[in-house]
Amino acid sequence: MIGITTLEGSIRISPTGNVGIDETETLQKALEEAFGAGGGVEVDLSACRSLSSSAIGALIACHNSLRSRGTRLKVSGATEDMRKLLRMMGLDRHFELA
Amino acid sequence: MTSPRILAVDDERANLHLLATALRNEGYLVDIATSGEQALERAAEVPPDLVLLDIGLPGLDGFQVLARLRQTEGCLGLPVIFLTSMEEIASKVRGFSLGAVDYVVKPFHLEELRARVRIHLQLARSLKALAHEQARRLESLVVAQRSILARPADLPSARFSVHFQPAQEAGGDLYDVVEVGPGIHGYFVGDVSGHDLGASLVASAATALLRQNSGPAWSPEDTFRMINGALADWLPPGRFLTGCLVRHNRNTHSLRVVSAAHPPPAILEPSGRVTFLESSGDVLGAFAQAQFGSLERKVRPGDRVVIYTDGLLERAGRTLVESLNTLGQAISRLTDAPLEDLPRLLADSMAPVLGADDVVALAFEA
Numbered sequence: 001m002i003g004i005t006t007l008e009g010s011i012r013i014s015p016t017g018n019v020g021i022d023e024t025e026t027l028q029k030a031l032e033e034a035f036g037a038g039g040g041v042e043v044d045l046s047a048c049r050s051l052s053s054s055a056i057g058a059l060i061a062c063h064n065s066l067r068s069r070g071t072r073l074k075v076s077g078a079t080e081d082m083r084k085l086l087r088m089m090g091l092d093r094h095f096e097l098a
Numbered sequence: 099m100t101s102p103r104i105l106a107v108d109d110e111r112a113n114l115h116l117l118a119t120a121l122r123n124e125g126y127l128v129d130i131a132t133s134g135e136q137a138l139e140r141a142a143e144v145p146p147d148l149v150l151l152d153i154g155l156p157g158l159d160g161f162q163v164l165a166r167l168r169q170t171e172g173c174l175g176l177p178v179i180f181l182t183s184m185e186e187i188a189s190k191v192r193g194f195s196l197g198a199v200d201y202v203v204k205p206f207h208l209e210e211l212r213a214r215v216r217i218h219l220q221l222a223r224s225l226k227a228l229a230h231e232q233a234r235r236l237e238s239l240v241v242a243q244r245s246i247l248a249r250p251a252d253l254p255s256a257r258f259s260v261h262f263q264p265a266q267e268a269g270g271d272l273y274d275v276v277e278v279g280p281g282i283h284g285y286f287v288g289d290v291s292g293h294d295l296g297a298s299l300v301a302s303a304a305t306a307l308l309r310q311n312s313g314p315a316w317s318p319e320d321t322f323r324m325i326n327g328a329l330a331d332w333l334p335p336g337r338f339l340t341g342c343l344v345r346h347n348r349n350t351h352s353l354r355v356v357s358a359a360h361p362p363p364a365i366l367e368p369s370g371r372v373t374f375l376e377s378s379g380d381v382l383g384a385f386a387q388a389q390f391g392s393l394e395r396k397v398r399p400g401d402r403v404v405i406y407t408d409g410l411l412e413r414a415g416r417t418l419v420e421s422l423n424t425l426g427q428a429i430s431r432l433t434d435a436p437l438e439d440l441p442r443l444l445a446d447s448m449a450p451v452l453g454a455d456d457v458v459a460l461a462f463e464a
Binding site for chain 2 (some may be wrong): 021028053054056057059060063064065066067081084085087089090091093094
């Protein structure tokens with residue numbers, strides 16, 4: 001399940017549960033559409049238990065697209081374990097962690 | 099072609115202006131900063147092509163500035179030359195280990211500094227071109243590389259064994275062992291994101307790049323920077339790999355560990371004590387500029403090092419901390435196992451989970 005919320009100037013994407021191979025495609029589409037809307041993109045991980053490597057790849061791809069517009073991917077609501085994962089992967093240096 | 103941009107940092111204004119003028123006369127664009135904080139601001143605004151950095155600065159000193167630059171996007175691979183009156187060996191070593199490319203002691207001759215600046219700008223440009231060139235030729239390299247897996251029998255001096263269990267035909271796990279020089283070996287384990295045919299292609303590409311960019315003149319960090327540069331050029335968005343490279347020097351009994359967002363390798367001492375060697379770094383192939391930390395330690399004959407992929411860790415527990423604990427205990431129980439059986443016994447000692455990932459476990463003995 002992926003929730004999509006339109007905020008002022010950005011779009012928030014909230015994947016829930018375990019984002020495996022099947023869910024990654026949906027996540028990727030949601031990220032691409034959010035980027036296409038022209039504003040910021042926020043990924044809310046508060047209800048997300050795990051991310052597959054392909055899902056992380058989709059986040060990085062979206063971040064790199066946002067970089068070309070001078071902004072970054074915003075990641076919010078990461079649980080302690082998810083934060084550890086993002087740190088181990090060095091992604092805390094790239095994404096904007098809220 | 100636009101002129102290279104140099105950021106000069108010194109709290110002594112007279113020196114700074116002299117330096118800036120000399121460089122501008124050579125045709126460079128020069129930004130100046132008189133404190134560490136100001137240097138970081140300038141670098142974040144407009145990333146320079148090279149930094150001349152004083153060490154004794156008010157506030158953040160030169161070492162701290164370099165460490166922070168290495169965390170700043172756009173400045174990760176930036177050549178930094180220390181320009182300082184501190185001539186102690188310890189401070190030189192510290193500067194180089196933080197990733198400075200050169201160290202010039204004041205007072206210096208402008209002519210010498212100009213030459214060093216030129217060399218390092220050319221070097222940075224050549225490395226970029228080399229990465230680009232390797233990316234261009236990668237397709238043909240991949241074809242040549244396929245089906246070559248390092249076997250323990252072919253490289254007995256490396257004293258390693260490996261357990262490689264792809265979950266699907268098109269797996270993304272990989273390993274390789276390369277001879278860097280007499281008595282020096284590089285052990286690499288990697289994991290490509292995704293599980294399709296593309297993943298195994300990327301695995302072959304990474305192995306080819308590893309072999310091309312290993313040698314005494316390359317530090318493990320250099321090797322990773324080159325692999326990253328070429329892959330970032332070549333890979334489609336969203337594809338990346340994690341990896342760990344351990345270089346073991348049997349002449350000096352030392353290990354150097356570089357990690358690209360990979361789970362930490364473990365060292366198993368004959369007493370049964372297990373320590374994880376944690377160093378942080380970016381994933382490979384996702385970012386045009388990436389940063390790789392390294393860790394060095396001494397080993398004794400009989401010590402063993404275990405490098406593995408995420409698939410093994412997933413079997414060990416639900417959270418990262420829990421998994422590492424369980425894995426550490428499992429490795430410790432194998433203290434007396436023969437080296438050739440250790441990786442397989444380790445993988446077998448953990449029950450596979452449903453829909454499990456590939457598993458690589460590689461062990462070598464010092």
